[in-house]
Amino acid sequence: MSTKPPVYYNADAVRRFLTWPLVNNAVETALTAVVKHHCQELPAQSFAIQPKRSFTACGDHSGKVLLTMPAFVGNYRLQASPECSRELGNHRSTLACKLVTSFRDNPERNPPLPSIHAHVLLFDNQTGQLAAIMEGTDLTTWRTASASVVATKHLYFRRFGVQAEKEMPINVAIVGCGVQGQIHAAAFCANFRVRKLNLYNRTEAKAQEMAEQLQRELGTESGTQILVCRSANEACQDADVICIATYSKEPLINIKDLKSKQGVHINAVGAGVVHFSEVSPDIYHQAKVYVDCYANAEAELKGFPVPISAELGAILLEGNYPNETDISVFQSMGMASEDACVAQAVHDAIVSSADDS
Ligand SMILES: NC(=O)C1=CN([C@@H]2O[C@H](COP(=O)(O)OP(=O)(O)OC[C@H]3O[C@@H](n4cnc5c(N)ncnc54)[C@H](O)[C@@H]3O)[C@@H](O)[C@H]2O)C=CC1
Numbered sequence: 001m002s003t004k005p006p007v008y009y010n011a012d013a014v015r016r017f018l019t020w021p022l023v024n025n026a027v028e029t030a031l032t033a034v035v036k037h038h039c040q041e042l043p044a045q046s047f048a049i050q051p052k053r054s055f056t057a058c059g060d061h062s063g064k065v066l067l068t069m070p071a072f073v074g075n076y077r078l079q080a081s082p083e084c085s086r087e088l089g090n091h092r093s094t095l096a097c098k099l100v101t102s103f104r105d106n107p108e109r110n111p112p113l114p115s116i117h118a119h120v121l122l123f124d125n126q127t128g129q130l131a132a133i134m135e136g137t138d139l140t141t142w143r144t145a146s147a148s149v150v151a152t153k154h155l156y157f158r159r160f161g162v163q164a165e166k167e168m169p170i171n172v173a174i175v176g177c178g179v180q181g182q183i184h185a186a187a188f189c190a191n192f193r194v195r196k197l198n199l200y201n202r203t204e205a206k207a208q209e210m211a212e213q214l215q216r217e218l219g220t221e222s223g224t225q226i227l228v229c230r231s232a233n234e235a236c237q238d239a240d241v242i243c244i245a246t247y248s249k250e251p252l253i254n255i256k257d258l259k260s261k262q263g264v265h266i267n268a269v270g271a272g273v274v275h276f277s278e279v280s281p282d283i284y285h286q287a288k289v290y291v292d293c294y295a296n297a298e299a300e301l302k303g304f305p306v307p308i309s310a311e312l313g314a315i316l317l318e319g320n321y322p323n324e325t326d327i328s329v330f331q332s333m334g335m336a337s338e339d340a341c342v343a344q345a346v347h348d349a350i351v352s353s354a355d356d357s
């Protein structure tokens with residue numbers, strides 16, 4: 001009996017295939033698969049089995065933790081994308097597990113390191129053998145920003161009609177300019193028409209650095225005005241969409257910081273031990289709150305101040321969008337199913353490109 005060793009995809013191999021169409025499509029697939037699993041009345045197409053993820057503290061330091069994130073996503077289809085010409089139209093299933101560490105003091109090390117490091121294990125779902133090990137740090141970064149893009153498309157733009165996401169210019173605030181803040185800024189500029197991008201970071205120099213880099217990447221013709229702000233309040237006051245991704249244990253944004261009497265959407269991505277500590281309860285009390293997955297919310301949002309309106313995937317399927325003047329919050333926790341679908345799409349794209357050459 002012979003056992004084939006797993007193929008290893010390093011960070012460069014993965015990065016070459018991370019594009020917004022590929023990642024957005026895989027993330028949308030995962031978000032809807034999770035809902036179908038809970039809603040028996042929907043046609044049984046795709047489904048996700050996603051047990052609770054585990055958190056293992058590294059000693060007694062609450063800022064150093066290892067997460068294990070297993071998922072099986074069954075019977076799903078990825079839409080056509082230029083990166084993946086193989087397997088198009090076929091239903092597929094993926095068994096995967098992500099191992100990810102979050103060490104929040106890493107950026108203060110000398111030299112600095114990212115806070116988050118990840119690998120995704122992909123299994124052969126016929127034999128159970130480990131088929132591939134994929135460096136998953138960028139994948140995690142991209143899929144998290146992609147979930148915010150998908151949330152913004154369906155919870156904000158769709159209030160104004162199906163063309164809005166292509167045509168309507170928006171002001172975006174980024175609160176927290178770390179790895180997630182940077183990828184959110186890039187993702188929003190790539191996917192939407194961003195008129196103004198307001199950046200706020202605890203250490204202003206980091207926001208300044210990010211502004212300069214983005215300006216170089218976007219070029220002068222992008223039409224996006226980038227502004228470094230002195231406070232979260234300044235960043236948010238004319239923002240239509242806010243992306244917040246910090247480790248803050250205290251609220252950084254309050255209801256008085258938001259545009260009044262106008263619709264605002266918030267992607268709440270980060271926070272410390274309590275997942276929702278960076279956003280003030282007074283915002284949650286006035287908002288419609290959506291999550292990636294009810295099961296995760298039940299396990300990880302203990303003490304959450306208001307009831308959850310819906311899973312994001314249900315909005316994708318049913319189109320029950322917020323009203324134009326609502327405040328909506330996407331409480332993003334991150335799902336193993338997203339990692340499984342994105343890792344599978346990347347794997348397919350790598351195999352496909354190797355076959356073509
Ligand atoms: N929802 C999801 O799927 C995911 C969520 N995350 C979360 O996103 C957050 C950011 O992650 P990264 O960007 O990778 O980390 P990072 O370390 O690269 O950046 C964190 C940023 O937050 C700021 N910050 C930290 N503590 C703060 C405080 N007390 N007050 C104000 N600002 C503070 C820092 O200045 C830094 O710019 C973390 O909470 C992380 O756990 C990360 C990956 C996936």
Ligand SMILES: O=C(O)C1=NCCCC1
Nearest residue numbers: 100102116140333334335
């Ligand atoms: O979903 C993920 O991946 C993560 N979520 C919370 C923080 C660590 C990484």
